[in-house]
Amino acid sequence: MTELSTLARPYAQAAFKRAKEVGAAGVWSDSLAFLAQVMQDKALQAVVDNPRVEKERLLQLMLDISKGYIHDEAENFLKILIENDRLKLIPQISELYEQYKAEDEGYINVDLYSAYPITKDEQKKFVTSLEKLLSKKVNATVKVDKTLIGGIVAKAGDKVIDSSISGQLHQLEKRL
Template identity: 55%
Template sequence: MSELATLARPYASAAFKRAKETGATEKWSQSLAFIEAILANRDVSRLVDNPNVSNERKSALMLDLCGDKVDPEVGNFLQLLVYNKRLGLVPYITRLYEELKAQDEGYIEADVYTAYALTKEAKAQFASSLEKKLGKKIHMKVTVDKSLIGGVLVRAGDKVIDGSVRGQLKQMQKTLQ
């Protein structure tokens, strides 16, 4: 995976730089997510991965599927990815682009996994404590994961905070071995 992220980094950086120059960071963000969703379709991915299909056909197909959901600059970026045989990097490019955007805007994306659903008040309180701990604004995506048994697991950037019962049990198991 790190090799793919390394290949994707220059594309993500270039996309973010251009989006920033044109004041269209949110538009690029939405467009990249849309392209990633299209490529997640099994039929589309089989077609674009087929070496017997020409780059011109792949490019035309992708632009047709995107329609007016992506602006012309993102369409040009998409064509560049097709011709450089880098469509497979789109999920990595999207993730890296979002990290650059978050860094530029002064927030961090946090994936929060809880054993039980959080109330609005609990979410707000938890977000506030995370902001203090990490020193940045937080955009939280909360997911219920019953396998945690209790507590929370937070992934924010390269930080992982495991306050789950499952995590504590694993730590105890390691200690006892």
């Protein structure tokens, strides 16, 4: 995963730089998110992985799939990715782009993992605590992870705040 992020970083930076130049950060965000979602399809991944599929045919397929969902500059970006055999990096590019966008706009995206669904009031309490801790506005997404047993894990970029029971048990195991 780290290697893919390293390869994706220059593309994400270029996309973000261009989006800032033309004032289209949201449009780029939508286009990259759509392409990342498209790349999750197993049948499409098989086509992308097939060395017998010519780049021109792959480009035409991707343009047909995304017609009306991505803007012209994103189509050009897609062409560059295909020419450089970097199409599989789109999910990482999209993720990095969102991090750059969030940082630029003064907020941070945080994934909250809980063993059980949490209420809006509990989420608001966690978000308020994280905003104080991180000194930024927090945009939180809550996900359920039964392996945590209890508690919360917050992931903000490369920072992880683990207050889960399974995390505490792991720390206790390390100390023993």
